[in-house]
Amino acid sequence: MEEEARCFLRRFVEEFPAALKEDDPLPVNTPSHQVSVEELHGESLELGLRLLAARGAPLGLSALLCQAALSQLLKDDLSAFHVPCEAESDQEEEDKLVLFQSEVVQRLFFNKLIAVALSWQQDLPLCPPPSPRPLLCSVHAIKNTRRKMEDKHVVLAEFNELFGTQDGVERAYYAVFDGHGGVDAASYSATHLHVVLSKEEMLHRDAATAFKSAFKRTDNMFRGKAKREHLRSGSTGVAVLIQGQELTVAWLGDSQAILVRKGQAVTLMDPHKPEREDEKQRIEDLGGCITYMGCWRVNGTYSVSRAIGDFDQKPYVSGEADCSTIQLSGEEDYVLLACDGFFDVVKPSEVPDLVLKGLQQTGDSEEAGDLSSEPPVSGVGQRVAQKLVGHAKAEGSSDNITVMLVFLRPPEQLLVQR
Template sequence: MVCSSCLRNVIIQVKSIGPLSPRSLWLGSVPRVLTDTLGPGYICYYKPRKFRAIGKMMVDTGATEKRHSVVDVLPDKEDDGGYASGGCKSEDGKLRCGYSSFRGKRASMEDFFDVKMSKINEKTICFFGVFDGHGGSRAAEYLKQHLFENLMKHPQFMTDTKLAISETYKQTDKDFLDAEKDTFRDDGSTASTAVLVGNRLYVANVGDSRAVISKAGKAIPLSEDHKPNRVDERKRIENAGGVVMWAGTWRVGGVLAMSRAFGNRMLKQFVVAEPEIQEEEVNEELELLVLASDGLWDVVPNEDAVSIALGEEEPEAAARKLTETAFSRGSADNITCIVVRFHHDRTESPEPLLKQQKTSELQEVSGKVTETQEDRSKEPETQKDQTAVVEAPQQGEQKS
């Protein structure tokens, strides 16, 4: 709770700016004003939406423009309601990905996400990440720009992926704190990431974003939320000299509602960026992966999320449906999710697919509908036959 004298100081700071325009504003000095007012030894965090009544303005910490000491007037954003969605697929067609990100009921957008696909040593490498900022968007934005880039540069990324992820998470946290050392901000961010190397899926988590897979139709979480009241987390924090107390929910030092995060310099002794990592084999039982910020998980259980995602053919449609469901169920936070669908039929022989095609479709592909399997085995393979083998699975995919 902020005392009335604090609010008076904030109002004075805002009034000193002059007339307000309908454009978004960033209150760069508010955290310092509140901290100075409360006195040394106090840590003050604020949610931008709590200041909406002051001057009828909107605080937007999601901008990338250069920061000034008091207030930046940001350029108007597109009138899209803070919503973005899209999708992509791997070059080999073995997976498709969809994402959806919505500002929701918050005045500002502090969620970021990242999707990257590449090839290293003939192996398909895919990166998926959801970053949920708190106290501002700088930490989440920094992770989007640097985390996967740093991971690919790690010398042991391909040989010891778990070690590379762990070391990259911690180093990126240090880099962010160094980059922000001369500011008066104390942003933080969660990170829920999935890295696919060949047929191995590595899910790493810091904070209360979450990763859930569907395996043979069953929802299985691949991360456990880092909450301060988790028995092992509470013990770790108390052993480091910190306290966990109730302030509307369980919080580290009565301030932060998660026990691990990037950034959060003031609580860094207790709030670490050490990821918990789980490894999963990508086999025929693994159907899809859902990565999302707590704006989804606060109101959508794991089982519901998997059921909704499986009900949509396209992962982009599934991501949008999850976002809409969370909002309709009353989520008060930013909502961001990524849905990844795995297509295992791409690794199988196309012959069963050819047998399932209608006669007319086979005729379009190869022009040899009347040939028997025995006749074809006696003839040399032609270029036309090779084309049929390649194209048939693609047509099968369009039908699905």
């Protein structure tokens, strides 16, 4: 890894030999004009990781560079970048937030990143050793026949490196978000949920409690952005944290995750749908209703009963996540995360055979419509998600489809055991 890191740093500092000037365009566009103090952490990391990924940086190095740059940024006095008070004059006093001019403060972040890269190119610090059991992840996403792509996904095997965690416990985070009414809520969740989770005091002791708090906090943060920018979108989501020998899944809405152990599907969760009896009762107890309009909908609007966003239907559409945790025994094959564009046409019990079939088919060319962020790759297991997406489309799914498989042991072993 050290030689690869040095090679990348040499290339990077050739492209960015000095700090960006005030009139230089940012190398990556910011997603908003204003950013709150809480949002600054996630937005900066997202922009930094995108910049480095586009230039082929090793994933571990990217996480370490961004973490170091952000740490330096947060030590600075950023009050000069506050949005003038008159820009917030339409807000109630209790709702006022400290907001920054996003482009200006992110220029400072990029300059911190460049400075760290220049320093490390001269004197590379000791990098942590790679994981003794890196997890292969196969992910594929398509817009399908929909007009827009509103799914987002996150693959973060470098959770500890990104957040400077050094407690000896390996962590990896994976998530799929399925937006509706626009992509804003899904994008926001993909940018901020794992950052909020990393700050939860209970994370190391009780990941499920930490996840519930993180989902709720992310929903509240998005409420502020939605109010400022007049956004009306929502997003379901499913996220998995592997922490040592423990796997925790958290979800809102009908995006799902399933575990496969020794070739058999293991139920991890029950998706939130309006017609689920306890969800129906919860909504009716609040004074709402569910109605059938081609599918079951909350108050005749959304077809999901829990989501980030959808503030016009809160609290009927709840932002409270559910969680479950299992201990990993070493016999687990993989965990699969996907949106309803997949699970509406594929039963969880069908997944093991579909994955096995995908593992047996290697070397096929990529299908059109690939919107995944992964580079073209080959090898056993790498293209399985693509096969599953293709199957869901062939079965009649017209929705956006995102499928992610995280192999908990080498996929070659799954072929041998069958």
